[in-house]
């Protein structure tokens with residue numbers, strides 16, 4: 247008789263290589279307090295405060311009414327793949343065929359599939375710090391090793407081609423870049439991006455470009471590395487409709503990559519989700535092909551909110567903050583307050599802010615730095631002011 251496994255022994259080793267997403271953990275703790283009737287200011291969740299635009303919702307409703315509710319092709323129906331490549335070509339000058347696109351259940355799944363398809367045990371993946379929480383875990387889940395590219399806060403967390411080049415090793419398999427960045431809002435300069443695209447091509451290294459926030463760049467237009475000459479063999483574009491069109495709950499994302507990689511990702515998708523929901527594909531076509539006016543409007547509001555968030559932070563003694571160039575986060579340095587009132591790190595600070603000031607933030611430790619907290623300002627203007635005032639009152643008493 248085989249022994250009954252204990253709970254601890256019942257899970258695979260790869261499960262030990264990942265942790266629950268820190269942003270989701272904070273959201274869950276905040277939800278508990280909210281259920282008890284506590285009025286929180288929520289700077290934690292990384293999602294738009296806007297409703298999904300009406301024409302996108304209408305397309306999904308029409309899909310339901312016309313019974314577009316069956317299984318679809320694994321990689322997405324031809325129209326959605328065409329809409330993805332046409333939108334990207336029009337906005338960034340890329341040149342992909344629909345067969346070089348896959349529609350996924352959120353951008354996170356596109357990242358997951360690409361890394362599972364590309365990273366072998368022991369392969370190194372270069373990751374600029376601060377990084378979005380999920381990169382590290384997804385690399386590790388696949389057996390890869392994150393190699394951290396440290397950036398300088400005094401230089402706005404800038405990622406340079408030189409810094410990337412200095413980390414390239416025989417085991418380097420991929421580089422992940424995210425511009426504008428979650429959590430810092432930093433944008434990679436066009437010259438650096440072009441050089442990194444060239445480096446990746448010359449060295450045969452995959453360059454994963456997470457363009458989740460590319461439409462939320464405040465100064466000038468977002469630039470895709472896939473728009474540069476000869477980029478296609480090594481670049482993998484990871485896109486998302488979540489933030490661009492306020493569609494986080496719909497789970498709509500995509501990848502653009504060489505056909506062979508798209509097929510590998512499709513193979514994985516065929517054995518997991520099968521495809522994205524049929525009605526979400528119809529809604530996404532409406533988003534990608536419809537007027538982009540809604541995106542511009544939301545971007546303008548994020549920019550105004552950023553300025554208000556920076557002004558509010560400037561009122562808190564000793565807190566400094568780089569100026570984000572995109573996305574909807576500020577990443578203030580709160581080191582002045584560490585070591586006070588029994589608070590030793592930003593995880594503890596975030597917990598105390600939640601319970602004592604009823605403000606939700608995410609600790610910098612989740613993004614690989616020890617002196618910051620992440621504030622998502624995708625909230626109402628009144629909440630930006632109220633939340634930062636509560637933070638100030640809490641901090642100055644420490």
Ligand SMILES: Cc1ncc(COP(=O)(O)O)c(C=O)c1O
Nearest residue numbers: 352353354378428458486488499
């Ligand atoms: C940098 C970055 N990439 C990708 C994603 C994934 O977004 P989604 O899976 O909702 O498309 C997020 C979501 O927070 C993000 O911040």
